[in-house]
Amino acid sequence: MSVEFKQTIKEICEACGNDRSLMMDVVIATQKRFGCVSNEAMDLIAENMNAHRVEVEGVVSFYSFLSPDPKGQVVIRLCNDVVDQMQGVQAVAEAFKKELGIDFGQTTPDGKITLEWTPCIGMCDQAPAALINDMVFTYLSTDKVREITDELKKHGDPEQIPIRYGDGNNAHDLVKSMVNNGLRKKGAVIFGQHEAEKGVKNALSMSAVEVIREVKNARLRGRGGAGFPTGMKWEFTRAADGDKKYILCNADEGEPGTFKDRVILTERADLLFEGMTIGGYAVGSDEGILYLRAEYAYLRAFLENVLKERRDRGLLGKNACGKDGFDFDIRIQMGAGAYICGEETALISSCEGLRGDPKNRPPFPAQKGYKECPTSVNNVETFCAVARILDKGAAWFSEVGSQGSPSTKLLSVSGDCTNPGVYEFPFGMRVDDLLKKVGAQDVQAVLIGGPSGQLIGSADFERTICYDDLATGGSVIVFNSKRNILEIVGQYMDFFVEESCGYCTPCRVGNVLLRNGIEKIIHGQGEKADLDYLQELGETVKLASRCGLGQTSPNPVLTSLKNFRAVYEAVLIEPTDGQQPSFDIKAALSVSEDLTGRKSEIYKD
Amino acid sequence: MEKPKIATASLAGCFGCHMSLLDIDDRILKLFELVQFDKSPIDDIKKFTGQCAIGLIEGGCCNEENVHNLQNFRKHCGILISVGDCAINGGIPAMRNNIPLKECFDEAYRDGPSVYNPEGIIPNDKEIPLLLDKVYPCHHVVKVDYYLPGCPPPADTLWEALVALLSNKPLDLPYELIKYD
Numbered sequence A: 001m002s003v004e005f006k007q008t009i010k011e012i013c014e015a016c017g018n019d020r021s022l023m024m025d026v027v028i029a030t031q032k033r034f035g036c037v038s039n040e041a042m043d044l045i046a047e048n049m050n051a052h053r054v055e056v057e058g059v060v061s062f063y064s065f066l067s068p069d070p071k072g073q074v075v076i077r078l079c080n081d082v083v084d085q086m087q088g089v090q091a092v093a094e095a096f097k098k099e100l101g102i103d104f105g106q107t108t109p110d111g112k113i114t115l116e117w118t119p120c121i122g123m124c125d126q127a128p129a130a131l132i133n134d135m136v137f138t139y140l141s142t143d144k145v146r147e148i149t150d151e152l153k154k155h156g157d158p159e160q161i162p163i164r165y166g167d168g169n170n171a172h173d174l175v176k177s178m179v180n181n182g183l184r185k186k187g188a189v190i191f192g193q194h195e196a197e198k199g200v201k202n203a204l205s206m207s208a209v210e211v212i213r214e215v216k217n218a219r220l221r222g223r224g225g226a227g228f229p230t231g232m233k234w235e236f237t238r239a240a241d242g243d244k245k246y247i248l249c250n251a252d253e254g255e256p257g258t259f260k261d262r263v264i265l266t267e268r269a270d271l272l273f274e275g276m277t278i279g280g281y282a283v284g285s286d287e288g289i290l291y292l293r294a295e296y297a298y299l300r301a302f303l304e305n306v307l308k309e310r311r312d313r314g315l316l317g318k319n320a321c322g323k324d325g326f327d328f329d330i331r332i333q334m335g336a337g338a339y340i341c342g343e344e345t346a347l348i349s350s351c352e353g354l355r356g357d358p359k360n361r362p363p364f365p366a367q368k369g370y371k372e373c374p375t376s377v378n379n380v381e382t383f384c385a386v387a388r389i390l391d392k393g394a395a396w397f398s399e400v401g402s403q404g405s406p407s408t409k410l411l412s413v414s415g416d417c418t419n420p421g422v423y424e425f426p427f428g429m430r431v432d433d434l435l436k437k438v439g440a441q442d443v444q445a446v447l448i449g450g451p452s453g454q455l456i457g458s459a460d461f462e463r464t465i466c467y468d469d470l471a472t473g474g475s476v477i478v479f480n481s482k483r484n485i486l487e488i489v490g491q492y493m494d495f496f497v498e499e500s501c502g503y504c505t506p507c508r509v510g511n512v513l514l515r516n517g518i519e520k521i522i523h524g525q526g527e528k529a530d531l532d533y534l535q536e537l538g539e540t541v542k543l544a545s546r547c548g549l550g551q552t553s554p555n556p557v558l559t560s561l562k563n564f565r566a567v568y569e570a571v572l573i574e575p576t577d578g579q580q581p582s583f584d585i586k587a588a589l590s591v592s593e594d595l596t597g598r599k600s601e602i603y604k605d
Numbered sequence B: 001m002e003k004p005k006i007a008t009a010s011l012a013g014c015f016g017c018h019m020s021l022l023d024i025d026d027r028i029l030k031l032f033e034l035v036q037f038d039k040s041p042i043d044d045i046k047k048f049t050g051q052c053a054i055g056l057i058e059g060g061c062c063n064e065e066n067v068h069n070l071q072n073f074r075k076h077c078g079i080l081i082s083v084g085d086c087a088i089n090g091g092i093p094a095m096r097n098n099i100p101l102k103e104c105f106d107e108a109y110r111d112g113p114s115v116y117n118p119e120g121i122i123p124n125d126k127e128i129p130l131l132l133d134k135v136y137p138c139h140h141v142v143k144v145d146y147y148l149p150g151c152p153p154p155a156d157t158l159w160e161a162l163v164a165l166l167s168n169k170p171l172d173l174p175y176e177l178i179k180y181d
Helices: A003-015 A020-034 A039-049 A053-062 A082-085 A087-102 A142-155 A196-206 A208-217 A232-238 A260-267 A270-284 A294-312 A344-351 A381-393 A431-437 A485-497 A504-524 A528-544 A550-551 A555-563 A567-571 A586-596 B018-022 B028-033 B062-074 B084-089 B094-098 B101-111 B155-167
Strands: A074-079 A113-118 A131-132 A135-137 A183-185 A248-249 A287-292 A329-334 A375-379 A408-415 A423-428 A445-447 A454-456 A475-481 B005-010 B053-060 B061-063 B079-082 B133-136 B146-148
Touching: A003 A020, A003 A039, A020 A053, A020 A329, A039 A053, A039 A445, A039 A475, A053 A113, A053 A485, A082 A087, A082 A485, A087 A113, A087 A142, A113 B061, A131 A445, A183 A567, A196 A381, A208 A232, A208 A270, A232 A270, A232 A375, A232 A381, A232 A423, A248 A270, A248 A381, A260 A270, A260 A294, A260 A381, A260 A408, A270 A287, A270 A294, A270 A375, A270 A454, A287 A294, A287 A344, A294 A329, A329 A504, A329 B101, A344 A375, A344 A550, A375 A381, A375 B155, A423 A431, A431 A445, A454 A485, A454 A555, A485 A504, A485 A555, A485 A567, A504 A528, A504 A550, A504 B018, A528 A555, A528 A567, A567 B053, A586 B062, A586 B101, A586 B133, B005 B018, B005 B062, B005 B146, B018 B053, B018 B155, B053 B062, B053 B084, B053 B155, B061 B062, B062 B079, B062 B133, B079 B084, B079 B155, B084 B094, B084 B146, B094 B133, B146 B155
Parallel strands: A074 A113, A183 A423, A248 A287, A248 A375, A287 A329, A408 A475, B005 B053, B053 B079, B079 B146
Antiparallel strands: A074 A131, A131 A135, A408 A423, A445 A454, A445 A475, B061 B133
């Protein structure tokens, strides 16, 4: 181990004040610097941070963007989400394999380029897409793959690959990304014209209790999908015992098909931070954290700059916005590739520098959250809505929308439609109306709320998008009549199998069994009894899982069983005589026959 | 009336579940009043004499003989019950499932620290059943009607289950008998 290596690790740890709660930052920085967090690095980090080695390794092994084994200086992560599959990612994948001469999960022999799959990176409306280091490459084709790999072979620097910048702030000096906002419909609330900082100014002229009352009067519900009343959450957090309180923003939008927060972060960052400041004031917090998913690292420098400008303008920091005694600042916590961290208690674990394991509830975060202090975790869109409520008032906010779900909602629409992108519509919109607006024809199924939501068929297209009917955190994915429902369900179950944190058995094992059950049916080996088994198993996983992941992961299976039963029944076989059609004795014996050099005496051809 | 027949087998198991069956103590006399044992290690009958009402299977399938035996049980038994964790989940033998078969052979016969085998021979008589690529729980090979979990299931669980089945009554096990931690 070189002296220089030791010194660099020491410096990385010192830059984070050797603070164990900043372990994420330390391992991410190490990964970035050395292409891996090696065994030696983990030992050194543990030593410097006064942590146990297993704490460091636990974190490194948890997140998919961290690795104990060396990766190339360039890591290409191709998105294998269902929508990308629909838009032809397989051909793109083959092109990458051919051009680089390696398979997925491998690194080129010169150690320069690593090729990997990754789940939804929030670019479904411009799929197929990939991350190359922190940079996003959209609308990939086999030709583009050739251009990219030619460039990388020449200079090995993704930032030198010529790209055309996207619209709006995507072309900003600190972003310089080819991502497009794809903002198709601006509503009055999030993307409407507004006077900057008016919401926070109004809020700070009121008492914190009045601010919470205004949010409650607006009947604002959490925009992440679960729809918990924001005002109530803040009230609980404010009322909880503790001198130190935190306000956390969940920008880990990992639900496949959700990409609306990306557009807010790009175009409405100030509004978001304004909302967070109001939240901090309301709950009595002096520190906010924006938890940003690793896939959106390309926005980090830009967001840091927005925060810096806000500090320079006195909107953050001591006596924030000129309010005496209100000290409030915001830091950004980077994630490292883990869907589960969108679950609020897992997000808190991750912010604490731990594995992204969910925590037991109760106590709820409002009682004991980040660092055991009362904490409110809210969605990006929720904070923006708060800023507008305090700007224009509760009555204005709830002018549109439905009875139980006032105001507007951002929907990120992708899949089989001519106009994928982000739409801000009032709650209560009918699914068939939405399908018309996005140019979807010949629709077989719509997935509302991502795979953890509901897969519905035409019988349900008259239903409405709102918390009381079809709830969604924003994800709407359209499938036309040519798509294979069972394969889509299988692919989403693959996703959940991969993303389950493994803490509780119903989720860790149950999702594997659900996926295997679907595969059995796809392979034409399923009987009616298998459908009953899947139903029962799915309900058990929902009931017995510890956090929201397992409580919703059976939904692709359960909602398709309910709404697309005929699709399943069409491929079922007549019950067999007691033997399992999926068991293949020849295949099970082939390894043994090869190793021993003799054929089975019992199972002859 | 002729007594219903019952058959039992231990596949890739440790006979612990059969030991647990013997743990019903003097109730075994009662059991013999209720049923007639057919193919089973308990009476050492090697071949089925006819159709049986109930088959109890201990252990999963690790080799071709297990599969053959299990398929035979399925054909001869009206009701087939997976007894114990190995039959239901593969159990301890399934710990090899994440290790390629060749590595298992090498460790057992060639490279293990206590192995003396200068010629590196792996036993390969045709009398030795071929191993499967991995250990399968019983219900992955044949359809199974009931499951009695436990390692082993307590004697009382086995007794209550058999009595309920034979008297055609619903099985209502107290919490203590189905709690495993």
